[in-house]
Structures are given as structure tokens and as C-alpha cells.
Amino acid sequence: MASAAYRGLEGISPARAGRIGAGEDEVPPHRRSRLRKARNRLLGQTALGLSCNLLLYLSLSYLLGPVFIPYRNQTSGLLLLFIALPFLIVQWINWVQACKGIAELGIVGTFSKTQLESVETRRMAMGEELKDSQPYIDVMHDQIGDSLAESEREVVEVIEQIGILNAKANGQREHIARSIKSGTELTESTHTRVENNKQIIVAIDMQLESQIEEFRNNFERIEGLANEVRALTPLIKVITSIAQQTSLLALNAEIEAARAGSAGRGFAVVAFEVRKLAVSSTQAAADITTKIHATCKKVDGEMAEARESLEQHEASSAMSHLVTDLGEMQSEFAKNGQLLLEVITEVDANYAESVVRLSQALGHIQFQDVMRQRMEHVQEALKEMRDHLQNMSEWAFDFTWKGDLGHHFKGMLEAHKGRYRMASQTVTHLAATGGKSDGDHSRPAIELF
Amino acid sequence: MAKTVLVVDDSVTMVMSLKTTLTMSGFEVETANNGQVALDKLNAGIKPHLILTDVNMPVMGGLELIGKVRALPAFRFIPILTLTTESEASKRDEGKRAGATGWLVKPVGGNDLIAVIKKVLPGA
Numbered sequence: 001m002a003s004a005a006y007r008g009l010e011g012i013s014p015a016r017a018g019r020i021g022a023g024e025d026e027v028p029p030h031r032r033s034r035l036r037k038a039r040n041r042l043l044g045q046t047a048l049g050l051s052c053n054l055l056l057y058l059s060l061s062y063l064l065g066p067v068f069i070p071y072r073n074q075t076s077g078l079l080l081l082f083i084a085l086p087f088l089i090v091q092w093i094n095w096v097q098a099c100k101g102i103a104e105l106g107i108v109g110t111f112s113k114t115q116l117e118s119v120e121t122r123r124m125a126m127g128e129e130l131k132d133s134q135p136y137i138d139v140m141h142d143q144i145g146d147s148l149a150e151s152e153r154e155v156v157e158v159i160e161q162i163g164i165l166n167a168k169a170n171g172q173r174e175h176i177a178r179s180i181k182s183g184t185e186l187t188e189s190t191h192t193r194v195e196n197n198k199q200i201i202v203a204i205d206m207q208l209e210s211q212i213e214e215f216r217n218n219f220e221r222i223e224g225l226a227n228e229v230r231a232l233t234p235l236i237k238v239i240t241s242i243a244q245q246t247s248l249l250a251l252n253a254e255i256e257a258a259r260a261g262s263a264g265r266g267f268a269v270v271a272f273e274v275r276k277l278a279v280s281s282t283q284a285a286a287d288i289t290t291k292i293h294a295t296c297k298k299v300d301g302e303m304a305e306a307r308e309s310l311e312q313h314e315a316s317s318a319m320s321h322l323v324t325d326l327g328e329m330q331s332e333f334a335k336n337g338q339l340l341l342e343v344i345t346e347v348d349a350n351y352a353e354s355v356v357r358l359s360q361a362l363g364h365i366q367f368q369d370v371m372r373q374r375m376e377h378v379q380e381a382l383k384e385m386r387d388h389l390q391n392m393s394e395w396a397f398d399f400t401w402k403g404d405l406g407h408h409f410k411g412m413l414e415a416h417k418g419r420y421r422m423a424s425q426t427v428t429h430l431a432a433t434g435g436k437s438d439g440d441h442s443r444p445a446i447e448l449f
Numbered sequence: 450m451a452k453t454v455l456v457v458d459d460s461v462t463m464v465m466s467l468k469t470t471l472t473m474s475g476f477e478v479e480t481a482n483n484g485q486v487a488l489d490k491l492n493a494g495i496k497p498h499l500i501l502t503d504v505n506m507p508v509m510g511g512l513e514l515i516g517k518v519r520a521l522p523a524f525r526f527i528p529i530l531t532l533t534t535e536s537e538a539s540k541r542d543e544g545k546r547a548g549a550t551g552w553l554v555k556p557v558g559g560n561d562l563i564a565v566i567k568k569v570l571p572g573a
Contacts, residue, residue, distance in 0.1 A: 152460075152461060152462055155462045155466075156461055156462055156465055159462065159465040159466050159469055160465070162469060163465075163469045163472075166469065166472075166473050355473045355474070356559075356560055358469075358470075358473060358559070359470050359473060359474070359558070359559025359560050359562075359563065360558050360559050360560060361559075362466040362467075362469055362470045362559050363466075363470070363556055363557055363558035363559040363560075363561070363562065364556060364558070365462060365466045365556075366462075366463060366466060366555045366556035366557065367556050368460075368462045369458075369460045369462055369463045369534070369555060369556075370534055370555050370556055372460065372462075373505075373534050421505070421533075421534045421535045421536070421537065421540075422534045422535075422536055422554075423536045440537065440538035440539070442538070443536070443538055443541060445536070445553065445554040445557065446551070446552075446553050446554070446557065446561060446565055447541065447551060447552045447553075448550065448551040448565070448568070448569065449544075449545045449549060449550060449551060449552070
């Protein structure tokens with residue numbers, strides 16, 4: 001009995017229809033008079049129908065026999081019930097339908113034709129809009145999918161870079177470690193060699209010291225000898241003086257011999273020979289003096305050079321300096337080796353720390369997978385919403401639809417709670433909707449069985 | 450000698466991040482993108498010292514993999530850790546019944562992961 005325009009309201013319960021039919025609650029006051037008229041008209045029609053049926057029954061009874069007379073036998077009574085009961089049932093159904101009709105009139109039936117057309121237009125528009133939600137949701141779904149793919153690519157790139165960085169740092173560390181190892185070996189080898197060289201140098205130094213000492217002794221001896229030779233010079237002067245005096249005496253003797261004539265001839269020869277000897281002695285003494293002077297001069301020159309050389313040797317102490325230098329060099333090597341060892345230890349510690357930090361960073365990168373799964377859940381929800389809206393869109397155009405939505409947003413939202421994998425999903429859901437979680441996410445993040 | 454870990458996860462980022470983390474800490478790493486691939490690798494002869502698996506994966510999930518690995522005599526006692534977003538208690542109990550050694554909920558810091566692995570894998 002309801003028209004196609006208000007088919008969509010067939011799900012209303014008779015109790016509610018009764019309330020609406022009575023003009024309570026949902027019916028606005030300005031529509032109550034129209035509703036009351038419609039109800040009275042329907043009641044009148046129902047009463048008229050009942051009356052007509054009763055008249056028909058009486059007419060038939062009169063024509064077919066007096067079965068309606070109360071004092072007839074029991075069979076006639078049963079026959080009466082058998083005939084009357086279907087009529088009563090049909091009338092009751094008619095009454096219920098009338099109530100429903102009244103209820104529908106309470107909502108829609110009181111609209112004017114223009115209003116009904118407006119409702120129809122809106123229904124059509126809503127249907128179209130629901131239909132158009134599909135590409136909208138599909139785009140949003142794909143946007144999420146593409147964002148996830150993009151973030152995955154970027155995260156993969158980040159992980160690769162971290163891997164490369166770590167490999168390089170590790171390679172550098174190993175390289176430094178190898179360098180330090182060879183450096184340490186070199187230092188140890190140098191240390192050993194320096195120790196050996198130091199012993200050799202000490203031996204050479206001692207040898208040199210001994211030679212210098214011997215040289216010094218020889219020098220002193222030569223110097224003493226030179227002084228002794230130099231001490232002969234006055235003696236030569238004495239000899240020269242004696243020779244000159246002898247020569248003078250010989251000359252006087254020669255003069256005296258000449259004065260003596262032939263008797264002094266022999267003596268004159270002796271005096272001449274003595275004077276010649278004295279001259280030769282003077283000459284020899286002069287030669288000796290010259291040679292002594294030359295020798296002394298030469299000895300002095302050699303001594304000066306030797307002294308200078310000795311002083312230089314004593315001043316330089318070259319070998320001991322060399323030993324000291326080698327010792328200092330060894331200390332420097334050891335110090336640098338220690339420094340390098342400290343550097344590699346620090347590099348090693350820094351590397352270990354960077355591994356720890358990179359590991360933590362990589363752990364945080366797992367958020368991408370967590371986010372991906374949450375977004376995939378949202379994508380599923382979007383698809384569910386899209387399908388639901390498409391169904392609603394089809395129902396909006398389907399005049400044979402019986403009003404069963406199948407799914408409801410409320411039910412779908414509730415169903416999500418059971419499909420959440422993560423506590424964070426449940427927390428977000430409950431923060432938005434309130435209520436309690438069905439699941440138990442209270443156990444620790446790391447659990448060993 | 451470096452210990453080998455078999456990482457099973459369908460997420461590329463997870464596989465890569467876990468591989469890098471474990472390699473940095475001195476482990477050798479084998480990977481598989483679902484339970485079936487992991488099982489095939491085990492049957493092909495790889496001998497990991499530990500399996501680190503996700504739970505929700507295509508083709509074969511982590512819990513099914515654990516059950517099948519436990520059925521292999523060579524891997525009956527191998528430590529198997531699950532690393533998953535699933536934090537529900539019922540899922541954890543399911544994993545425990547399947548034979549998992551431990552349950553780790555993502556995200557897990559690299560150092561915590563290494564600490565857990567060293568705990569269940571003495572000598573690592």
C-alpha cells in the first residue's frame with residue numbers, strides 16, 4: 001500500500017509505526033492535523049470494509065442456510081468459526097497495514113509534491129555522490145600506496161648508505177690498524193737496532209777515548225822533547241862564544257907565532273888550524289842553531305795542529321753525542337708509537353660507538369615497516385569503505401532493495417579492533433572513539449619464552 | 450668463527466636494516482622473503498645458527514615456518530626469534546606453542562636485538 005516514493009522506510013517496526021501513527025514524538029505539530037485526517041480516513045475505510053464483509057457474510061448465510069442462529073447445533077458453530085476466522089485474520093492484517101501506512105504518512109506522506117520531488121532530487125544526487133566516491137577513495141588509496149613505495153625506496157637508500165658508510169669506516173679502521181701494526185714493528189725493530197748501535201758506538205767511543213788519551217800522552221812527550229831541544233839553544237850560543245873566543249885566541253897565537261919567526265912557524269900552523277877549527281865550530285854551531293830553530297819551529301807548528309785537533313776531539317765528543325741522539329731518536333719513536341696506538345684505540349672506540357649508534361638508527365628505521373603495515377590497514381579500510389559506499393550508491397537507485405545494508409560503518413569500525421596487530425593501532429582507535437580494547441597488548445616488547 | 454643468522458621478512462627495508470645491523474656486529478646473514486623460501490634454503494643445506502623471522506608474510510607465515518623448522522631433525526633446537534608488529538598476547542602464545550624461542554615487537558633497537566641474539570646464542 002506504500003508508494004514507490006517511500007519504500008525506503010519499510011524497516012520501521014509496528015510499535016514505532018503506531019507511535020508515529022498516533023502523531024507522537026517524530027511528527028511535527030503543524031502536520032498533526034493532516035495526519036489525523038489521514039488516519040481517520042483509513043480507519044473509516046477499514047470500518048467500512050469490516051461492515052461490508054459482515055453484510056456479505058450475513059447475506060451468504062441467509063442464502064445458504066441459517067448457520068448464524070446461536071442455538072443451532074455444535075457443527076453449525078464450528079462451521080461459523082471456520083468461515084468467520086479467515087475474515088477476521090484478513091481484517092487484522094489490513095489493520096496492521098493501515099497502521100504502517102499511517103506511520104509512513106507521518107514521515108513522508110505529509111510532504112507536498114514539490115517537497116517529494118526535492119527529496120527525490122537529493123536522493124539521486126546522493127546516489128551519484130556515493131558513486132563518485134570510488135575514484136576519490138581509489139586515488140587516496142593509491143596515494144598511500146605510492147607514498148609507502150617511495151618511503152620504502154628512500155629508506156632502502158638510507159640503509160645502503162649506512163652500509164657503505166660502515167664498510168668504509170671499518171675498512172679505514174682496519175687500514176689504520178695495519179699501519180699501526182707495521183709502525184709498531186718498525187719501532188721495535190728500530191729500537192733493537194738502536195740498542196745494538198749504541199753498544200757499538202759506546203765501544204767505538206771507548207776506543208776513541210783511549211786513542212785520544214794515547215795521543216795526548218804522545219803529544220806531551222813530543223812537547224817535552226821539543227822543549228829539551230829548544231833548551232839546547234843557549235848551549236849552542238856558549239859553543240859559538242867558545243869557538244869565537246878560540247878563533248880569537250888562535251888569531252892571537254898566529255900573530256904571536258909570526259912575531260916569533262921561524263921558531264913559531266910550527267905553532268903558527270897549529271894556531272891556523274885551531275883558528276880554522278874554531279871558525280868551523282862557529283859555523284857548525286850556527287848551522288846547529290839554525291836547524292834547532294827550524295826544528296823547533298816545525299815542532300811548534302805540528303804541536304799547534306795536534307793541540308787544535310785534540311781540543312776539537314775533546315770538545316766535540318762526537319760519539320757520545322751520537323749515542324745521545326740515537327737514544328733521543330728511540331724515545332721519539334716510542335713516543336710516536338704510543339701516540340699512534342692511542343689514535344687507533346680512539347679510532348677503534350669511535351668505530352664501536354658509531355656501530356652502536358648506527359645499529360640504533362637502523363632499529364629506528366624499522367618504523368617504516370611498522371608504518372607500512374598501519375598504512376596497509378588504512379588502505380584495506382578505504383577499500384572496505386569504498387565498497388560499502390558503492391553498495392549504498394546502488395541501493396539508492398534500486399527500488400527493489402529491501403533495506404538490508406549488510407555492513408554498517410559502526411560495525412566495520414568495531415571489526416577493526418579485532419584486526420589490529422599493534423598496540424599503537426588500538427591506542428589510536430580508542431583515543432578517537434573511546435571504549436575498551438578487546439585485545440591484550442600489555443606484554444613487553446621483547447619476550448623470551 | 451662468525452655465526453650465521455637467517456633473516457626471514459617480506460619487507461625489503463626490514464631485511465636490509467637487519468642484514469646491515471647484524472653484519473656490523475660480526476654476523477653472517479642469509480635472507481629469505483617468506484617462510485617457504487626460508488624452508489627451501491634450509492632444505493638446500495644452509496646451516497644458520499639462529500633464525501629471525503617475521504610473522505605475517507605471503508606464501509608461508511612465520512608461525513607455520515617455525516612449526517616446519519621444528520619438524521626438521523637438524524633444526525629442532527635452533528633458536529628462532531620472531532620479529533613482528535604483532536603485540537597481541539594470543540599471537541605470542543601461538544608463537545610459543547609453535548616453538549619460537551622469543552617474541553620481539555617491532556621496532557626493536559639494533560643494540561637490544563644484538564643483546565637478545567647473544568643471549569639465546571651463547572658464544573656469538
